[in-house]
Amino acid sequence: MLIMKLLQKEEKYGYQLIQELKQRSEGSITLKEGTLYPALYRLEEEGWIRSRWSAANDKEVSKKYYCLTPEGEQALDEIFEIWKGFSCTVEKIMQEAVR
């Protein structure tokens, strides 16, 4: 869900996703390549993201960029709704006073 969210506004490459997630979570979420890439491949197989390789030039190496598809946008909304419901339930249980 977080990967899809990071791809919502613009396409990004793998290293960029790892760095941004680490930065925006203030270091609490450190995603490694071994976890990120299998997740990206599964999201791509679902049709929720798509990828393209950029051309290499003198200034930078060729990179694989990922972006969210329209189906992915819809899926992200649905997944977020499920997460919100789950999160509320967990918080409710945790807030119950101990007698």
Add this chain to the structure above:
Amino acid sequence: MQQGEYIKAVIRRLECSARKKTDIEKELASDIQTAVAEGESWDEIQARMGTPEQLAKEFNDNLTPEEIRNNKKKKGLVTAGIIVGILAVLGAGIIWMLPKSYELEKSGIFKEATVLEQTDTIIGLLDQEDYTGLEEYADDKMKGFFQRDANVMAGAKATLGGELGANQGYTSWYAVEIRQSGKRYAMVQVVVQYENRSVTYTITYDEEMKLSGLYMK
């Protein structure tokens, strides 16, 4: 460990399809080069990514059971394919080595009349125990055999049961072309009736009509 070695070591340990391994290899290489371009040292990158074993394990732990199952199925199919291929090659090799016979009259190399005429000559030389004469018809291997010890031939004839008596002619003969291991031979089997008993000669000639095999019983 250098970058290239590191990536190869990771890819070797992955349990996914060859196509996915190629994708991962390319992305890892790109990521590492990007990290270096953005100021990380190779040591820092390795420390972050972990050892090749650790990184590969992480990939494998995150592969779907279907990807692993498909890869195992493909490996199984490849293994089966290799085994079938090896057996086919072995089988073809065995078939190629096994002798196969063809009608001599249809041979493009041997003439039946020449084969029979030479056979006649050889049997005559054997009857006369003219082993020096036989050498002229023999290939190098057989020539060495005749030269080694004349007693060998005498001993061989003795196994036929003593004196044969006068040669009274052929009672039957049979000639074929034999093909084995890419070579061709003419083989003649002749039953000669002697005064005291009959002897079956099996005589083989190479493509140059040199005597390459002699069997008597």
